[in-house]
Amino acid sequence: MDVSYTLAISFGIVCILSPPASALDAKRFVVEGAVGPYGDGQYEYIHPRADAVHVSELTSIAVREGDEVISGNLADLFDVTGEKSGHVTGRVVLARDNKTVIFYADQPFAQREKVSVKFGPGLRVRRPTKVWDRRSEHASREAFELNSTYQAVARHSPGHGYELDSHSIFFDDGNTILAALTKIDDVIHNVVQVLDADRNVILEWRTTEDFVGKADPVLLDLRENPPDYYHINNAQRTPDGNLIVSLYGCGLVVLLSGKSGQILWRLGGKTSDFTFVGDDMDPPFFGQHDAHQLFNGNIIMYDNGRHVKHGSPRPSRVLELQLDLDQMTATKVWSFSHPSGLRSKCCGGLQMIDNGRGQPATMLIGWGYTGPFFTEVTYEDNPRIVREFEGLRGHRPLLHPWEGSSTEAPRLLLCSDANGKASTRNGSIDQLEDWTIHFSFNGVTGISKWRLYVGNDRDVPLDKPLLGRDKTAFEEIITLQELVDALAAENFTVTPRSDTSSANLYVRVVPVKGDDDLLRPSKALKVPMTLSSYDEPRRAGTLSPPAMVVPCGCYQPDIGRREHLHRPKPGAESAVVDMAAVNECAELCNASDTCETFFFFEDNGECELDGTRYKKRRGLHSLQGVISGRKNCLEDTR
Template sequence: MRLLILPFLLIFFFETSVAQFVYVAPVPGSKYHLTNRTIILKTSDPLIATGINGENWYSVIGEKSGLHHMKTKLTGGNKTILLKPVHPFTPGEIVTVSIDDNYLRTVQNNFIEGFTFSFQVRPDYSLEEIKLLEFAKRDLIAASFGAIRQIPQEVRSAEDFPRFVIDTNTNPAPGDIFFYSFNFEGEPTNHICIMSSDGDSVYSQKTTEKGGTFDINKNGYLTVFNSDSSYFEVWDSTYNIIDKYATQGYTTDAHEFILLPNGHSFLMAYDPQIVDMTIYNPNYKENATVVGAILQELDADKNLVFEWRSWDHIEITEAQHTYFWGDYIDYVHLNSIELDDDSNLLVSCRKLDQILKISRTTGEVMWRMGGEKNEFDFLNDPLQFNYQHDCRRLPNGHITIFDNGCYHIPPVASFKEYELDEVNKTASLVFSYSHPLINGANLQSWAMGNAQRLDNGNTFINWGYIPPGSEAPNMTEIDSVGNIVWEMHFTDTNFLVVYRAHRYEWSPCIPTEIDSINAMVISEVAAIISWSPVRNAGSYLIQYQSVDAFDWDSLLLPPTSTFLLLKDLVPATTYHWRIQALCHAKGDAFAATSEQNFTTMSIPVDTGTVGIEIIVFPNPARDQLNCIVKRSGIADAQLVLIDVLGKEWYHKEFETMEAGKSFAVPVGGLPRGLYILKMTYSNQQRLFNIILN
C-alpha cells in the first residue's frame, strides 16, 4: 500500500508550485492612507474562488483598532482580491496584513505564497492642520482654474456663447470644436461649448461650475467635470446626465478622466498632507503642506482595482523649480493620464518636468522621461520640455506633449512629437511647433493647454492660460508642415481660457421619439410594434411583458429593423412594451421610451367562413411595404400593386397563407405617388391605398 501512495505524493508535489501576488496595495511600508483604505491583491493567474469570502486565510490588525472584519470581493477575471474594512482604521495607526500560506490557489493548482506587510494610516490632524489642508485643496483649484465664483445657471442659449473672433479659416480638418471656457479673472463667464469651424454654435451651456474638460471620451460618451460636486458627469448625445464618476476616498481632480468601452475608468486626485520637511533640510518647515498625486482605476462596477500614489515612488525634493522653504509644496502636479498601447499608463507630472510610464500590472515606474531622474537621451531637442501638459501616444507609436515651456529662456510654448526607443532610452524630436512671433514676442502659456493630432495629419492646439493682453490666439490648427489653417481668439473682457479643447467628427445617435413608435394588434396571439429609424443606431432593444408578469422578455434587433412581429401572445391580454436605441458606434445607450400598452384580441366565435385579413405598413412608405397575414387557411391568393392608371408594378402568388406570415413588397425604385395594393382570394378582395414618398 505504501508503494502506491508514494508515487501519488511525489506527483502532487511536483505538479504544485508556489505563486506570488504581482500587485499589492497599499505598498508595504507606505503611509498617509485613508481610514477606510481598500486592500488590493492581484495575481497573474485566475484564483479558485472557493473559500475566498471566508476569513481564515488572512488577518488585518490595527495596532490601536485591533482585528478587522473585511468585506471580500473577487473580481478582474478572478485575478484581483479586494478587502474593504467593515469599520475604519484608527488615524495614525500601523495596520498589519497577513496572508496565510497554502490557502489561496490558482486554477493552475499553484498555491499563493503567504506574506505579511504593514502600512500606516494618515495622522489624526488637529483642527488647525485640517484647515491648512482644506486651504491647500482650494489653492490647488485656484492655481489650476482660478478662483471659484457662483453664477446663476442658464442653459442652451446661443446668446450665451462666449465672444470670439475667428482669425483664420482656410482648410481645417472636418469636425466641430469641443471646449469648456472659463475666466481666470473678473466676473464668471463659464461655458460648455461645441462650435463649428465657421463659428456656429452647435451647443452652448452657461454653467455655475469652473471649467475643466468637455470631451467625447474613449467609450463615445460626452464627459464633463462638475466642480461644484467634484465628479465627472457622463452625458448622452442629447446632453442628459446618465452617470457620474468620482475617485474613491479623495476629492476628484478635474485634470483627467478616462472612460473605456469595457466600463473601466481612470481618475486622479491631489492629496495634501502635513509633512516635516526638516528631514531634508533643517531650514525647511516642520509642518509644510505637501501635495501628493493619486491615480485610480475603477472597474465597471466602480470598485477600486488599481491605485498609484506619488508618495510611494517620488521623492518630494525631485520637484523642479520648487521653493522647498515654503509652507505649501505642490511637488508632482499630475495633469494627464494616457492608456498606452501595451495597457500601461503614461502620466504627465508638471512640477517634475517629467513623463512617467507606470506598470498597470505591478504599479512600479517603468521609466522616467525628463526631470531630475531622466532616463532618456534627447536627440535634436536640447531644451527638452518643462511644466508640460497632455502627453499622448499616437497610432504611429510616437508620443506628443504640449510643452508650456515656462522655464525655457526665453519662455515659449510649443507642441512636440517624439519618437521613443524605450529599450535604448532615446527620445528623438521628429516635429515641433511654436507659434510665429506676436508683436515681436513668443507665445507663452503659463498653464493648461493641449494638442491633438487629427486624422488628416493636422494638429489642433489649445494654448491654455496665455498671459492677459498678449493678443495671442486661444486655439490654432496647423497642417502637417506647420501652416496655420484655423485660428481663433476670445474677445471677452473677462479673460477667457480653456484647459483642453479638441476637434471631433461627431454625428451623434438620437433617442427614439415617443411619437415615432406604434403598436398594431393583428390577432388574438400576435401584434406588430414599429418605430422610426434612429440615426447611427447600432441596435434596438425591444422589451415586452404582460401586465401581470414580473420580468421583461427582451429581443435585440439589428439597426436596419423598423418593426417586430410578436407571436405566441395570450388572447385578451394587455401587454406593456418599450424600445431602447443602443448606439454602439458612438457609445450612447439611451433610456428606453416610456412604457406603451396594447391588448390582444379575444378569441372569435367560429362562423365557418374565412376572410382576407392582412396588415400593411408603413403607409406612407419609402423603400418597402411590410405585409403580415392575420388569418390562416387562405389558399391560392394573389397580391398585386398597381398605380392609379392601372399599371401593374408588382405581382406575387401564394399557394397558402398562414397567420403570422410576413413578406415585403419592394417599392424603393418606384416613382413616388399614389398606388393601390390589391389582395384577392376566391371571390374576395381587399384594397389598400398606398402612398410612396
C-alpha cells in the first residue's frame, strides 16, 4: 500500500473550532462500510482526527486500514513534525488486533503547537482477519479486576494520560472498554476508549470532536465548577459490534461505529436523529442510566426522569424503544414504573434475565439512589413483581452465577454494644446477653452452617465443636450468654489465670459448605472473662463479662488505607484476634493531639495513628486483618 497524507493536529489549550457546514448538514446516521469517513475512504480509523484540537500532549497517533497488517518494518511509516518540537522521534507498534499501527512519541508534545503527520508508504495488509486480546493502560487512577477469591489480577486505566471515569468499564472479547475524563477550558469532557492487551488504544472517541456548535447536545446551565455537561455513565459493545454510549447530562444516547468511532446516530436530547412515537413523556427520557442494545436491536435503558441538578422529577422507569432506521423513528414498546411511583435522581440500571427451559424472561431493575436495591418483574405487557430486595441501594444490579471463595480466614469480632440496649456501669457492660460474638466469611458462597469451637488457649482444638449454627445471614451472632450456657451443658473446664479472678477463653469457627465440606478455620478470638466464686478442687466458678467496653460501632473491620495494600506482612502472623488490644490502640489515638484515625494490624499487633479524618472513607480500602476507627469514638460511647 503506497499512500501518504498530512494530518494537522493542535495540542494544548486553544479555541474550539466549529465544524464545516457540510458536516452539520450531513445525515448523522452512517452506514457501516461506507467509504470516505476520512476523505479518501482508504482508512477505517485515524487518531487524532485531521485538524483535531485539545489533544492530550501524551497522545499516541494511530492509523487503521481495516485489515490485518503484515508486520515488517513499520518504523518508517510515520513522519511527525511539531511547530515547536521539530522532528519527533518515537516508536511504532502494531496493536494486538493486528490492524492498528500506533506511533508513540519519545517525549510529550509541546503545549499549543501544531503537529504535522505524514504516513506511508509501505503499509502491507492481509485480507480478511480479526484478532482480539486483553488488558489495558496503567495510570494513577485504576479499576481493579478481581478473580473468584477477590484478588486483584489486573488493573485497568485509560491511555493518553486521561483520568479514569469509574462509571463504566466493560470487558469485550479480550479488550477493555473504558470511559475517561479530561478538563478543557474549565469544562469536563468525556472520552471512550477501547484498549487491547498491550495497553494500546485501538479506538477513541471524544466529546470535544463531535459536540461542537449546533451539534453540541448540552441541555443544562450547570453552575458547578468545572461544569460536567455530558457525564457518560455507560459505554459498552452492542450485539452488532458497535459502541453505545449514555450521556446522562444531556439526555442523550449515541451509537458509535465500532470500527471508526464515528457517531452513527443520536437518540434523545436536543440533537436527536429520531422522532419518538407512542410515548407522551417530554422529553422521552432524561438523566438516564445503563442504556444498551438488546439482541433484537431495541434500545433499553433506566430512565431516571430527571437530572440530579435540574428539573422536576417524574416517576423513574425502564424504557424500551424500537428503532426504525429507515423512517428514523423510536417507538416505545415496553416500560415499567414502580407501583410506589418512586423517583430516583441518580444511578440505576437493569438486566434482562434469561430464565431458560422455556421460561419467560424477567427484568431485573435497580432503582439507584432511591432504592429498593432491585425489583424483578415479568417481561410482558402487564408486568408483575416477582421478587424485591429492600434495605440497600446500588448503582447497577447484576444477576449472574457466582461461586466465591477466599484466600483469607473467616472474620470474628467481640462486641459489647451490638444489640443497642446495653447500659454501661463503672466503665463496663456486665450482662452476658449484651456481649456478642460475630462471625462471617466475606464473599464466600455456598456456606450452609457454622461450627464453633472453644479452648483455654490460642491452640483451640478442632476435634469436637461446642456449638453448631445454620447460616441464616451474612453475619452470624451468638451472645456470651449462649456461649456460657453451652460450656455448662458440655461440662467444659475453664482454666483460670494465676489470680483466679479471670480467665481467657479462645473461640474459633469453621464454615461448612454443603453437607460436610469444612472450609478454612478462623483465627482464635480472645474472649476475656471475669471469674468469680472459683472452687479450686472442683475447678468451677461463675463467668461474667470482662471489666471493659468493646464498642464495635466505633470500629471498621478489614478497612485500611490504600497504601496498606503494599505493606509487607510479617513472617509469622498472630493467630489471635484481641479486641482489648484494639481498644488500647483507640485509646492512644484519643490521647494524641494529632491523631484522627487509627489502624490496628492483627498480624503483628501494630497500632498506626493517622492525622487524616477520611471523610466518606475516601482513601480507604478493603483489607483483611486491619481494624480502623476514628478519634474520640470510645469517649462518645461512655
